[in-house]
Amino acid sequence: MRYKIFLLTMISALFISSSGCIPTRDFEFIEDAIRSDLHSDIHLKTNFKFSFGPVSISTIRLFVDLADADNEAEMYLKEIKRVQIGVYEVRHNRFGKGRVRIPLKVRDKLEEMDYELFINARERGEHVNLYFKELNRYFSSLYIIVFEDDELVILEVRGNLENMIEKAIQEHGVPGDPKMKI
Amino acid sequence: MKKLTIVFMLFIFCIPFVSAQDYTKHPGYVDFGDLDELQDVEETVEVFIRGPLLRFVSKATRNEDPNLADLLDGLLLIRVHAFEVTPDNEKKVNNLIKDISNKLEGKKWERMVRVRKRDEKAEIFTQFGKNDELTGLVVLGYEDRDEAVFVNIVGRIDPEQLGKLSGKFNIPSLDSVEIEYKNKKE
Numbered sequence: 001m002r003y004k005i006f007l008l009t010m011i012s013a014l015f016i017s018s019s020g021c022i023p024t025r026d027f028e029f030i031e032d033a034i035r036s037d038l039h040s041d042i043h044l045k046t047n048f049k050f051s052f053g054p055v056s057i058s059t060i061r062l063f064v065d066l067a068d069a070d071n072e073a074e075m076y077l078k079e080i081k082r083v084q085i086g087v088y089e090v091r092h093n094r095f096g097k098g099r100v101r102i103p104l105k106v107r108d109k110l111e112e113m114d115y116e117l118f119i120n121a122r123e124r125g126e127h128v129n130l131y132f133k134e135l136n137r138y139f140s141s142l143y144i145i146v147f148e149d150d151e152l153v154i155l156e157v158r159g160n161l162e163n164m165i166e167k168a169i170q171e172h173g174v175p176g177d178p179k180m181k182i
Numbered sequence: 183m184k185k186l187t188i189v190f191m192l193f194i195f196c197i198p199f200v201s202a203q204d205y206t207k208h209p210g211y212v213d214f215g216d217l218d219e220l221q222d223v224e225e226t227v228e229v230f231i232r233g234p235l236l237r238f239v240s241k242a243t244r245n246e247d248p249n250l251a252d253l254l255d256g257l258l259l260i261r262v263h264a265f266e267v268t269p270d271n272e273k274k275v276n277n278l279i280k281d282i283s284n285k286l287e288g289k290k291w292e293r294m295v296r297v298r299k300r301d302e303k304a305e306i307f308t309q310f311g312k313n314d315e316l317t318g319l320v321v322l323g324y325e326d327r328d329e330a331v332f333v334n335i336v337g338r339i340d341p342e343q344l345g346k347l348s349g350k351f352n353i354p355s356l357d358s359v360e361i362e363y364k365n366k367k368e
Binding site for chain 1: 218224225227228229230231232233234235238239241242
């Protein structure tokens with residue numbers, strides 16, 4: 001009996017740790033940094049926050065594979081190791097509108113984690129940051145933070161992102177490109 | 183002997199990696215200083231296109247424009263800062279343009295273009311390396327007292343293709359460098 005409980009505990013622990021259901025400390029830091037720097041008239045309500053690790057992604061891949069729906073999606077999923085996403089509702093009174101801003105300490109933290117800023121674009125009511133991390137001259141992870149008047153999205157994707165980024169550049173171009181489509 | 187071989191192999195492996203990554207030590211790189219205060223306005227855009235991303239853009243462009251793809255292959259960094267000019271930061275923007283221009287002149291950068299009008303200011307500097315190869319380019323300025331732009335392009339630059347780069351990344355004034363360079367050549 002004791003042996004069975006031990007085995008069950010070990011399997012559960014292994015599943016939880018490898019499924020990546022719990023957002024990492026870095027992800028929490030980014031969220032906290034934004035929360036702590038909010039304008040006093042703005043509040044965030046978490047709509048959805050989840051982390052997908054290798055086990056969850058393999059399961060999703062299995063379903064995509066079974067559904068035989070989208071080969072492209074399956075190809076990307078094969079190369080993704082982890083996805084963390086947080087979607088938050090932005091609540092504000094009339095004074096808070098247009099004052100959303102990603103604080104500089106987010107950039108400091110990500111740069112400390114070897115992420116490099118690719119785009120930082122801000123206009124009234126919208127602030128977007130996109131970071132990439134390289135490992136041996138290949139893209140190993142990215143962070144996208146989109147802070148708008150009504151919604152905040154924080155997304156982290158880890159894995160071999162070469163094909164995904166190449167495809168994105170081919171299809172959407174780069175900032176400044178008159179042909180760029182978002 | 184074995185250790186020496188391993189160290190040698192590591193050294194060889196690290197050369198392209200270090201040289202590709204450390205563009206801040208490249209003679210064409212310019213530190214614009216702290217722009218955070220100036221960028222504390224409603225509208226601002228910063229874009230940093232470095233090594234691997236340039237590789238992707240080059241690959242995506244090759245079929246359409248092989249000359250532009252070749253130019254992109256030689257670059258290490260395209261850095262663009264664009265932000266609103268307001269009555270609050272206008273003086274600081276002017277001072278910064280002046281400071282950076284003085285610094286570049288002191289470092290023997292060549293001034294290619296200078297525009298000083300009531301509502302428009304532009305300074306373009308170029309850095310030539312060995313064999314008269316263009317290795318760095320800086321654009322500083324604003325138009326209609328509306329949007330200021332600070333640009334630094336680092337790497338091996340073909341001046342005759344700069345107009346295309348201007349179109350691709352919407353960087354102002356680069357075509358004037360191309361024209362100036364062609365005039366000089368003739």
